[in-house]
Amino acid sequence: MPFFRRRRSATPVPAPGSPPPPASRRSTEELAAAEAHLSEFARTRLGVEAYIEPRTAVTDTTVVFVATSGEWTRRRVRSPQQAHALARALGVPAYDAGVVGYPQRMREWTRKRAEEDKRRLDGG
Numbered sequence: 001m002p003f004f005r006r007r008r009s010a011t012p013v014p015a016p017g018s019p020p021p022p023a024s025r026r027s028t029e030e031l032a033a034a035e036a037h038l039s040e041f042a043r044t045r046l047g048v049e050a051y052i053e054p055r056t057a058v059t060d061t062t063v064v065f066v067a068t069s070g071e072w073t074r075r076r077v078r079s080p081q082q083a084h085a086l087a088r089a090l091g092v093p094a095y096d097a098g099v100v101g102y103p104q105r106m107r108e109w110t111r112k113r114a115e116e117d118k119r120r121l122d123g124g
Contacts, residue, residue, distance in 0.1 A: 034075035035086060041065050041073050042090045050087040051097040052080050063087075064097065070109025 042048045047068030055061045059076075063083040066072040077083045080096075087094035 031076065031078055034077065037073065038063065038065055038075055038086065039090060041067075042092050045069070045071065048090075048092050049103070050083065050092050050094040051100075051102060052077075052083045052094060053097045054080065063094075064102070064106075065092070066103055066106045068105070070103075070105035070107075070112075072106050072109065 042065060045067035048065050051064040051066060053059075053062045053064065053074075061077050061080055061083065062074050063077050063086070064072055064074045077086070084094050
């Protein structure tokens with residue numbers, strides 16, 4: 001009997017590049033809420049652009065909507081194709097964040113918010 005025998009997993013491991021397993025009912029509801037949030041964000045802000053982030057080992061596919069002001073929001077989506085379809089439906093240009101990066105205005109908005117939060121916490 002071998003001393004170091006590998007045990008097989010009860011659940012099969014998906015092959016690299018295979019589509020993710022079907023979403024559960026709860027996550028389907030969460031994805032619908034995310035789509036509603038992104039739609040509202042695009043409807044209520046000027047110059048919104050979509051930056052699609054690929055799925056990683058840690059996170060699912062996400063999309064970041066960035067307004068002209070630099071204000072941004074990030075939500076999980078089903079797939080890059082669904083993110084592109086949503087952007088098209090909303091009339092929002094979509095970019096691959098891994099290729100083009102993020103706009104400077106997004107970083108500036110985040111920095112200003114952090115400074116405001118720090119000032120508020122310091123009591124000034």
